[in-house]
Amino acid sequence: MRTRRVRAGTRLRCAAVMLTAGLFVAGCGGGDEQVAGLSDAIGATSDINPTPTDALREGGNLRLATTDYPANWNVLSNDGNNGEIGEIVRTMLPRSYKIDAAGELSVDTDYFTDITLTSTDPMRVTYTINPKAVWSDGSPITWEDLAAQAHALSGRDKSYLIAITNGFEFVDKVERGTDDRQAVLSFSKPYADWRGQFSGNSTLYPKSVTGTPEAFNASLADAISLTAGPFIVSATDRGQGRITLGRNPKWWGAKPVLDTITYSVLDRTSWVAALQNNEIDLVRLSTIDDVKTVRGTDGLVVRRAPGNRWRHITFNGAPGSILEDPALRVAVSKAIDRQGIANAIQNGLVENPQPLNNHVFVQGQKGYQDNSLGFDPTAAAKELDALGWKLTGDVREKDGRKLVIRDVMYNDPIWVQVAQIIQQNLAAIGVSLTIDTKPAAGLFTDVIQPGDFDAAQYAYQGDPFPLSSIRQIYYYDPTDLQSNYGRIGSPELNALIERTLSELNPENSIDLANQVDRKVFEEGHSLPLTQDAGNFGARTTLANIGSPGLATYDYTKIGFVK
Template sequence: MKNLTKIGGVAAVAAALALTGCGGGGATTSAESAKAQDASGDINKLISVNAKKADELKQGGTVTLPVGNIGPDFNGFSNAGNSADNTELHYPIDEAGYVGCWKLDFDGTSKLNTNFCEDFQSEVKDGKQTITIKINPKAEYNDGTPINADTFVNTWTMLNGKNKDIDIVSSGAYEFIDSVKAGSNDKEVIATTTQPVYPLSDIFGGFIPQAVNTPELFNTGFSGEMHPEWMAGPFKVEKYDSAAKTVSMVPNEKWWGEKPVLEKVIFRQLEASAEIAAFKNSEIDMADGRTLTKYKQLEGTKNSEVRRGQRLFAGGLNLNAMKAPLTDVAVRQAIFTAVDRPAVRAVRFGGLNWEEESSGSMMLMPFSKYYQDNYPVKEAGTDAAKKVLTDAGYAPNAKGTMEKDGKPVSFKITNFGDDPTSLATVQTLQKQLQAAGMEVGIDQRGDADFGKVLGSRDFQLTISGYTVGADATAGVKQFYDSKTNENELGDAELDKAIKDLASIQDDTERNKAAMEVEKKHMAKYYSMGVLMNGPQIYFARTGLANYGASLFQTPDWSVVGWQK
């Protein structure tokens, strides 16, 4: 599952690929020069976290971090709560819900998270797969409810897609599981599948407590409610202040894993301008510097250092094909064709000394050995876009706007937050589309509205996208299966290919098959397009350890702290 993110948001990898946003042009800064890596590059150049061992850290202290939005929905498995900010907020307090059986290393390699799952075995016989999981006997939720076979049964039941009233982001591999039950005791789980599923890390990478077992509770029960009683992690919620838009966390005395070194963690919801001021005033310990506007204002802040890396983001053209005029594939194709991707990136990354080639996959980064460029337009530009519309029966009206049957190609781009570079990026795209005969306005919203607007699909076009995983199997189903993707675009042929590739054990073959599905879907439906990946640039308080630009690594909140 991919988390949504906006152009100004902090990306994080979770079981679902999360929605996130893209958050300057002209002047330059003293930013260190960096560029994206391809499959032959060194990804170590894309990591910067000030790595320290536990014995190199001070005991105690507080870390305060900004997020674009806190809530209003705190269920990361639902469309309303599926955001990178939500994931970032929950990592310290809910390892059960947002990490589960699997942790990821910097390069995306999965390893068993023994805080919850001590063993995870798979056996395939006569085309049927049996998965046996041994649960950590100490694992339990904050309210004392054991994390046991019932937890795994409920997770599968809520996420397998059979109950259409449950607003899940994606059924993923759970769709192919036909049975989950207790084994020799309630701390052993036996799952069987209708077909083998790979990679194994695509299942039970986060649990749904057995108490969350109705569509109503799943869909609306987390609106304004964090439910810390159903969490388990190294920290616990001390206070959620919905008015002040803050969440404070303290060490969880019930946590059985490694104890954290920090005595408190605080998350604050801040717009871009407020985030800059808070960092300069030493109110927060990290700030996002991924736009020229923010970088220039943060540069030179006392007791700070820059941490640069690669952002795990793909997107930019997030189209709502359920709203006119984007219901017409010709309009969507014209948008893809009209956009000048290098020009958009020049505005977005101008002055940050970041170089990258145009990317062509929503599912994999260009440095992945499985990556291929699937962007569906080979001949781009204003004239080419107008030809797409003309061939589809559109013609310019008296205002010069292309229209068909008296209906003009008129829509708005939704922009979030008050960062000038983000707005300039949207305005650049707006002008490119206007030049191709489209009437395009801007719908301005606050950063805090991002999750609500995207979750309810209350937009026509946004410059936003999703976090990117190390394997394309989950992404291909979330983005391109007609029963799963939010635009409901696809067909039986592609759906079958997606179903079949989930059983390919060889990672290279499976990812190649997923790339081919993406290539065909993009060329036929034009629902999501990649304008950019982009850098990850943080300004961190000097001495903050084990946090920053970390690629795929699951954050270990037991060792986030202050170096001695």
């Protein structure tokens, strides 16, 4: 569940595999310190210290970390398509479904009393809104909010700088149902992942945000306005890097246990120390040293469920780029030892480090299979020779141009470690890789989105809707890039994506999605690297939050044991 779907390196995706938010820090570890590895039960477990609310202390402040202040609080926009922003707004905005540890869906009755596929030919979905549901100013949530968001994400008006269409390109119209509290979506063609349209990473915003391109693109650049969750923003301090959420006085659902949630901007490398020093209460762990630190500190515990994030490297195929030629990208990708990368960064964190070999599904998820082209540096060298890139000294050249690739990433040890491994791999076939690290602030808005890279490393965060993101990331429309920052694609891949998204039979859609995945490899679009181990460090007293796997949190139940 693009999971993927990141500040400083993680982008939201709407897929059941996606990963997003925060960066991972580098490290290798020894065998006897290993954490239980990824299992075939991925998506079926979570580790959140489940505790009845009557056993929790009333009130309290949950302290969390984020790597940067939000560039835009609208996660549906390109600037706001960031996993850490998504985690913050998830406490405050409606979603259509709750998701359990097995990835199973149930209607979130705080917001909708019923969601039904009422017709398949033509396809119609009817949303009935909870009559108690209101925005934070007391105004009702109505069908017009759903209609405005459907229009904004349809892609028909290019003035909306959207991160994902999420199937709304197939929605012909949204009409008022029996009253203002019911919306009827009519589709021009079937859409397989329709349940994810107002769920997962595609939360519902008010029509004041989605109703015009100007509001959509810029109205939440400085602060979030109307919300509709158990918490609201009660204070912000951009200079100090602090965001405080308090209880929403207009909230109609179960009373939250916590009084407040505070997010502090901290460099990712200081998160574990902040946890150890009792400055924050929950952090993601990236290295075996992180795990050992938490295990060796009184009052802390490691919580672990297989993660829904994954790292990757995206190539830039835009006209004029050094990697414009698909055959060149494929040759380069074959020379990258992804198993070596997995061994280096996950030894000690999982029992059997493995690369991720699929762009759509994660390991252990139904549909996952290895569609990769494999690690074959000998073949890569021969293909480069055939393409006219001849070895001159240590670096290949063609038409007077040296084969030098600039790899851009967040300035974080694990990304640099991955880049150094790739650098060594490519040097063996006469390709030079330059490592270009960037700060978190502006990484996506100023570097990745404009295409200021030859290769880029970041992560995706997902949810249980694995098909939603394939158009967002792998469909190529030069007038509507969404998250295809590498500007890579083909008419054949576009057509295959369309077929996949319109297939309502689950088995057929899985087969088509794997054909999409293979084609993405063959285009040299990007390389998945590793799936997140899912380790978190938490206070032993913290309950109903931790390592969720595919599950969503119930923010009204999070708190501290008595």
